[in-house]
Amino acid sequence: MTESAPQPSHQAPITQDVMTIPRKLPEGDGRLNLVGMTRDGMTAALLEAGTPEKQIKMRLNQVWQWVYHWGVRDFDAMTNLSKDFRRMLSERFVIELPEVVSKQVSADGTRKYLVRIAGGHEVEVVYIPEADRGTLCISSQVGCTLTCSFCHTGTQKLVRNLTPGEIVGQIMLARDDLGEWPKPGEPKREERLLSNIVLMGMGEPLYNFEGVRDAMKIAMDGEGIALSRRRITLSTSGVVPEIARAAEEIGCLLAVSFHATTDEVRNKLVPINKRWNIETLLTALREYPRLSNSERITFEYVMLKGVNDSDADARRLVKLISGIPAKINLIPFNEWPGAPYERSDWDRIQAFADIVHKAGYASPIRTPRGEDIMAACGQLKSATERARKSRAQIAAETGVAG
Numbered sequence: 001m002t003e004s005a006p007q008p009s010h011q012a013p014i015t016q017d018v019m020t021i022p023r024k025l026p027e028g029d030g031r032l033n034l035v036g037m038t039r040d041g042m043t044a045a046l047l048e049a050g051t052p053e054k055q056i057k058m059r060l061n062q063v064w065q066w067v068y069h070w071g072v073r074d075f076d077a078m079t080n081l082s083k084d085f086r087r088m089l090s091e092r093f094v095i096e097l098p099e100v101v102s103k104q105v106s107a108d109g110t111r112k113y114l115v116r117i118a119g120g121h122e123v124e125v126v127y128i129p130e131a132d133r134g135t136l137c138i139s140s141q142v143g144c145t146l147t148c149s150f151c152h153t154g155t156q157k158l159v160r161n162l163t164p165g166e167i168v169g170q171i172m173l174a175r176d177d178l179g180e181w182p183k184p185g186e187p188k189r190e191e192r193l194l195s196n197i198v199l200m201g202m203g204e205p206l207y208n209f210e211g212v213r214d215a216m217k218i219a220m221d222g223e224g225i226a227l228s229r230r231r232i233t234l235s236t237s238g239v240v241p242e243i244a245r246a247a248e249e250i251g252c253l254l255a256v257s258f259h260a261t262t263d264e265v266r267n268k269l270v271p272i273n274k275r276w277n278i279e280t281l282l283t284a285l286r287e288y289p290r291l292s293n294s295e296r297i298t299f300e301y302v303m304l305k306g307v308n309d310s311d312a313d314a315r316r317l318v319k320l321i322s323g324i325p326a327k328i329n330l331i332p333f334n335e336w337p338g339a340p341y342e343r344s345d346w347d348r349i350q351a352f353a354d355i356v357h358k359a360g361y362a363s364p365i366r367t368p369r370g371e372d373i374m375a376a377c378g379q380l381k382s383a384t385e386r387a388r389k390s391r392a393q394i395a396a397e398t399g400v401a402g
Helices: 039-048 053-069 083-092 164-178 205-220 240-249 263-269 278-292 311-320 346-358 391-398
Strands: 099-105 111-116 122-129 134-137 196-199 232-236 253-257 297-303 326-332
Touching: 039 053, 099 164, 111 164, 122 164, 134 164, 164 205, 196 205, 205 232, 205 240, 232 240, 240 253, 240 278, 253 278, 278 297, 297 346, 311 346, 326 346
Parallel strands: 134 196, 196 232, 232 253, 253 297, 297 326
Antiparallel strands: 099 111, 111 122, 122 134
């Protein structure tokens, strides 16, 4: 490794009072969780609960703002609603988030949350503070089905998709921890601590399309969390049939886990390439900026020593993406126990970046963050699933020489 890893900080639990989200409430309790409901879903639920149709638009906006703008969890605190309506809400609904099991803070300020969802499953969520933004990396699945050989998450089998409530709940619990919910009577903050969302945590977002779409609709709603679609980036390994749909139904920025310039190498690194190869993927990507009105696509490229980091790879990369408005994020490989790869040498990464830059593409080298708490790109994995496989075992499974 070319950089010295910062010293690990002590793991400490979050002190914020964050409630667990049971999908199944206690026996006989049929209340529904409002967290994760879209506007249409909440409208239907409120009507079903007896809200008069002539009041539904007003009541929906009031409840929506209490839940998603103010971050209120107690119906009694919803002071612009009548007592009878609040009583009905408490009888029919709950406002609950996933449970934060623990929080670790890196020496560089990165925060990693271990979050428990229904069924006792766990996912990881990472908050990365920077000078001009605060980015939250959220998960869309428990585990992952893609088995990308350089990714720690890929060594954990897929358990299930997250619900919209479990996805948007990750945003809400991070805002809890950051103390970023607005308070009545206080001036509006001009700058946000949590300003950006990246769907780059555990799982392939486009294999949980409806859950991700609904959660992002909630996050982008101007009366609630109110994040611009330009502040949300969805990262896919290349689920081609869903790319156009993502452009039309979500419209956020797109990043693609590219990582190789030949099908032979990408088949090993990103096995989904065997189903939709580089040519097929690039054809779909060329249409995305037009369909989503996005400025450009981000190509993510992890730098693996002696695998995909040659000058020839750099030249092939710029030739492949020619004509696509794009930037290339070069990601120094973040090692994990048993990983069958090594990080490219720093001078090799810089030489690669120089070729890409001279071809006219932005080619920032991503600074590894949170490595000391296993929170960096490609390192996320549920603590309960963090079985230590040997390097030889992982290499055998992925078909990569150890």
